[in-house]
Amino acid sequence: MSDASPTTDIMDATYRALCEHGYADVTMKDIAAESEMSKAALHYHYDSKHDLLVSFLEDLLESFTDRLDAVDGDTPAERLHATVELFLATSPEGPDREFKTAVLELKAQGPYDDDVRERLAEFDRVLQRHVRTVLADGVESGAFRDDVDVDAAADFVVSSLNGVHTRSVATGRPVDEMRDALEQYLETTIVPPEGSR
Amino acid sequence: MSDASPTTDIMDATYRALCEHGYADVTMKDIAAESEMSKAALHYHYDSKHDLLVSFLEDLLESFTDRLDAVDGDTPAERLHATVELFLATSPEGPDREFKTAVLELKAQGPYDDDVRERLAEFDRVLQRHVRTVLADGVESGAFRDDVDVDAAADFVVSSLNGVHTRSVATGRPVDEMRDALEQYLETTIVPPEGSR
Numbered sequence: 126m127s128d129a130s131p132t133t134d135i136m137d138a139t140y141r142a143l144c145e146h147g148y149a150d151v152t153m154k155d156i157a158a159e160s161e162m163s164k165a166a167l168h169y170h171y172d173s174k175h176d177l178l179v180s181f182l183e184d185l186l187e188s189f190t191d192r193l194d195a196v197d198g199d200t201p202a203e204r205l206h207a208t209v210e211l212f213l214a215t216s217p218e219g220p221d222r223e224f225k226t227a228v229l230e231l232k233a234q235g236p237y238d239d240d241v242r243e244r245l246a247e248f249d250r251v252l253q254r255h256v257r258t259v260l261a262d263g264v265e266s267g268a269f270r271d272d273v274d275v276d277a278a279a280d281f282v283v284s285s286l287n288g289v290h291t292r293s294v295a296t297g298r299p300v301d302e303m304r305d306a307l308e309q310y311l312e313t314t315i316v317p318p319e320g321s322r
Numbered sequence: 323m324s325d326a327s328p329t330t331d332i333m334d335a336t337y338r339a340l341c342e343h344g345y346a347d348v349t350m351k352d353i354a355a356e357s358e359m360s361k362a363a364l365h366y367h368y369d370s371k372h373d374l375l376v377s378f379l380e381d382l383l384e385s386f387t388d389r390l391d392a393v394d395g396d397t398p399a400e401r402l403h404a405t406v407e408l409f410l411a412t413s414p415e416g417p418d419r420e421f422k423t424a425v426l427e428l429k430a431q432g433p434y435d436d437d438v439r440e441r442l443a444e445f446d447r448v449l450q451r452h453v454r455t456v457l458a459d460g461v462e463s464g465a466f467r468d469d470v471d472v473d474a475a476a477d478f479v480v481s482s483l484n485g486v487h488t489r490s491v492a493t494g495r496p497v498d499e500m501r502d503a504l505e506q507y508l509e510t511t512i513v514p515p516e517g518s519r
Contacts, residue, residue, distance in 0.1 A: 288485030
C-alpha cells in the first residue's frame, strides 16, 4: 500500500490506464485495475468514466498551472525556452508518447463534450497567458524586440506548440526536430539581432 | 442519379458520413447510406472500413496536392497568405467543422495505424515542401527577409497551421482569430520592414 490519497491514487491510475488503453477504449474497470481500489469503490467516487476523466483533466490543469508558475530562468529568453520544453517534454520510448496520444484523442472530443471542451479551453488560456507574460517581460526589459506584438505572438506560439504535439502523434515525427525549428524561429524573430541592444 | 464515378460517389459519401458520425463511430453501413450503392456493393470495392478510410485519405491527399499546386498570387507573400487560407478554410456553421473534427480523430489514430500514419506523414511533407518553396521564392526575390531560414520557418509554419486546426477543434475557438495572429506574426517576421527594400 502506498500512502497516497485516494484522489492521487485514482489520478495516477487514470494516467496509466489512458496510456495503456487510449481514451476511446479505456474503461472504469481498466482504471480500477491500475488503482488500489475496486471498481465499486471507484464508482463511489465517480458516477461515470466521463466524470472521472473531467476530474482527471482538472487535476492535470492544476498540475500544469503549478509547473508553468514554477518555470524558471534568469532571462525572458530562458523562461520562454523552459516553457517550450515543459509543454513538449517527451521521452520517445516512455509512457509520454501514449499519453500524448490520449490527450489528442481528448482534444478531438471537444466538439462532442462541453465539459471536456471547457477544460481544454482553460488549458489553452492558461498557457497563452503565461507565454504572453514572458514575452511582455522580454519586450519591456529590452531582451526582446520592441516591435513584437505580444498578443499575436503569444497566440502564434501556443498554436505552434499545439501543432508540434499534433504532428508528432499523427506522423510519428520526433518532437525534437520540430521543437528545434520552433526555437530557432523564435530566436531569430523575437530576440534582437546581436549588437542592436 | 448523378453521373459521378463510383469512386467519386464513395468518397463524397465517406466525407458526408464522417461529418455526420465522426471517425470513431462511422460504419460501412453509414457510408453506404450516404452513397448510391448498397452495403454489399461497397464491400465489393473495399474489404473494410479501414481500407475505405485509407483510400479516402489518399483521395484527399491528391485533391489537397492539386489545390496547393493551384495556389495563386502575384507575390510570394500573396501565395503564403493563400496557402494559409487554403489549409484553414472553414465555415463555422458548415460541414467543415465536423470534418475537421473527424480529421483530428484520424490524427489521433496515427500511433495505432501504420497506413493512416503514412498518409498523414505524406500530407505533412507535401504541405511543408510547398511552404518551403514559397518562402525560398520570397527570399530569393527579395520579397522576404534574407535572414529567413526557410527550412526552420517552413517547419514552424506547418506546426502553427496544425496547431490552429487542433485548437479550434479542442476549444471551439474560431479559426479566424488564430489565423489572423498567425498571419500578423508572419507578416512582421518574414516580410522586410517598409523602406528596407
